[in-house]
Amino acid sequence: MSEHNEIDRVSGRSTTGHEWDGIKELNTPLPRWWVLTFYATIIWAIGYWVVYPAWPLVSGYTTGLFQYSTRASVATDLADLEKLRGEKMAVLGNASLADIEKDPALLALARARGKTVFADNCAPCHGSGGAGAKGYPNLNDDDWLWGGSLDQIMQTIQFGARSGHAKTHEGQMLAFGRDGVLKKDEIVTVANYVRSLSGLSTMPKFDPAAGKKIFTENCTSCHGDSGKGNPELGAPNLTDQIWLYGSDEETLVETITNGRAGVMPAWVSRLDPVTVKALTVYVHSLGGGK
């Protein structure tokens, strides 16, 4: 080291002995405050191990002095949030569905609450904006399988359709082909008849009289004489332009052959009454309901 103790005249510091193009490196120690801060962080880290959960063990972890748990902390936060919301939600709970829709403040509150609940629970099937998909109804339009009034929507949300709940909506499209009630060509004929009900084009050489006969004998009990449907049974209106599964001949043949029985779960046991109320108002306001 003796060769390195050259002293720089200006700063009074020794050099490290490193030299590049005549420029020598000073042997400047780290500032004391920096070193002390570094030691402090080490002490802090050791304290952290003791106080907070830190070390994974074979079948658990060190719990620390405070028994701190992020899960418990989230639960506390959520409980606080519920408490904070409690008062406003109580107002929502006491108001009738119609009253909520009339009061702008309540409507805004219910829609805000309904929107988040919808995103959490309903969006997987009905889409984030309630636009639906094949087999999952679009909630933005004016066609309602089980009725679109506030009470009817709430009923459907609470008990679902073919959900197995005691109060659920029942009724399903029979499998006319699979069960051997109608033959293949009869199914094609009635499928074309159904298309003609809402003004869609039919195949060449289609016989409306034959279609009407098959329809009257097999379909009117649910869909009504003119095919307008029946919300009591969840039977869709076949004369409008909205088709849950599709309106082309192939899809209709498939529907008539194998039947349809989409399931909507009952939410009464999963969502509290106020939340259901908010959700009802939200869904009703999506398309204005009926």
Added chain:
Amino acid sequence: MNKPVPPDKLITDEDGPLYAPRKKVFPQSVSGRFRSIKWRLMAVCLGVYYLLPFVRWHRGLGAPDQAVLIDFPNRRFYFFFIELWPQEVYYFTGLLVLAAFALFLMNALGGRIWCGYLCPQTVWTDLFYAVERLVEGDRRAQMKADAGPMTVKRAGRRVLKHAIWLTIAWWTGGAWVLYFADAPTLVRDLAAFQAPTIAYLWIAILTASTYLLAGYMREQVCVYMCPWPRIQAALTDEWALNVTYKYDRGEPRCSVKKAFDIRALGEKAGDCIDCNQCVAVCPTGIDIRDGAQLGCIQCGLCIDACDAVMTKVSRKTGLIGYDNDINVQRRIAGKEEIFKPVRARTVVYAGLITVVCAVMLYALMSRTLLDVNVLHDRNPIAVRLSDGAIRNGYTLRFLNKRGFDRVIAIDVDGPADAKLHVIGADSVTPDRPMIVLGRDTTTELRVLVTAPLDEKAEKSVPVTFRVTDIGLGEVASATDHFVLP
């Protein structure tokens, strides 16, 4: 460790330190024309800053009655008769543009007069200097004390000085937070230790920064930290009036007696008697006789000092004055002095200031107090109804910037036979939904527009929502599109 070699003991220039250490400045008190201008401006600036939060302005029931208030919780800015919403922050952009042009104009006319007279750093440093002189005496006393040992008396004075400085700094930080809440209430809360933590925090931050910047850093802020000297050096021109030592008249310097002798011989003797008073009074510690330099903040105190000396020795005042090099050269050449405050640069700046003022004034006068924004539903973008008609959903946001509730009607212009349905409308007179907008709030509503759009004809048509205040007749509108699924 070895002791470093002191700079004055170094043998050659190459051995010298890279940076010169700071020489503490002890500016001497001075009186005169520019000093009294500075006192007055200081009184006005500090008066406005400390008292403005207490000025009241009646805005009606429920609205804040503070003339200048930045209301962060409610997202409003009040400035006398003006109330700004967050989406109108562009007015502040205009204000900043205006401030920049004003600074340019000042600079083109009188150099760094902003720095010398109005800059907060100058104003507070000046105030702190005044306190220092009051407690510790003038330049000589301070320098003597600084060189001598610390005595009890001196320590006592120093404690007193810092106590006064800290009080001023604390009052400065306190005044700052008063702009962000109702001042009288906040003062009471602060005294009772019930004000929000953030208020105490900001008072602490601004107390510290005022104390450090005005008490300790002083001229170093102007010389090392402030970008303005660098910027203004690029903006200035030869016609700008800067504090100038008129070397044509002052040089060569010599004492009064010597000058008398030299002049008796018929040779030229300068008017500068080399008394160094201009250096003694300079708050940034420069010698103005070295010419225009970065450290000069154009406060004019050297002019006052020089004029006093010139009067004493019965010579013409104005050896140092607001002047420029063109005139120095002209005098040397025996020509008349000329001043050109009106020239392309100043005219352009003044013009730009006028334009920005006019634009801002127009924007302020013509801004609407009723507004509507529209947001089209994205998912689904459009819905087909059972009868084949198309329905589009929108979210309308209404802004009522007035201090009272009002009733508005909503109309829609768009596709033929469009029908408007407002969810939660308070009343619907034939096809005209109406709602009540709360005062000084925004209201959000969902509206549905239904129309039999012809698929073959068009995929999308513009739709305009028109909002009419039933009482006042004010109208606002927003346009979006009506589209097919």
